[in-house]
Amino acid sequence: MRYRIDDPEAYLFRFADNEAILRRELDHAVVKTSARFAIDRALRTEIEAFRGAVAAELRNRCAALGLGVRLEGLDLVAVAPPRQVADAFNEVVAAENERSERISAARGYAARVANEAQGEAARTLAESRAAAQRLVSETSADADYFRQVRDQYARNRDVIARTLHQETLRRALAAVAEKNVVAAAPGGKLEL
Structure with missing residues (x-):
């Protein structure tokens, strides 16, 4: 606690032990302010707001009592929960840290999976x-080939029909493992 003496007469003659009064008023301000703050806010998440509220309460008490001092600053040297609940408080802190780590890991996993999915989608x-x-x-290419064959067919119908027939037979025979040739009988008849 840092303070300046504004009224030397009040500081020296109004009270017998101003230092003890200031310490007692600081304790009172801490207790009164603690009643308005949840313990995790006061000790972890809103330490600066808690310190400011204690300082404001102490300023008001010093002015109300007429101590002759003006509070210039209040420093928190150590912040700790009451010893009766210290273990439970530490367990809560550990659980919150684990929660934060898991959330961070989940966000990292989600980002990685999203990137992989976007990459897969782009590849697909x-x-x-x-x-x-x-x-x-x-x-x-097939359409161009068809047009060429059609044009040739229009000019040489018999030749193109025989050529297409032979190409079809060649492709069909290439796909068959066993081939048998039957000679045509006189008169062009084939009997199987």
């Missing part, structure tokens, strides 16, 4: 586009 999309382009190219 690229493969689909490539397959579509390949299909369009193959279909275009």
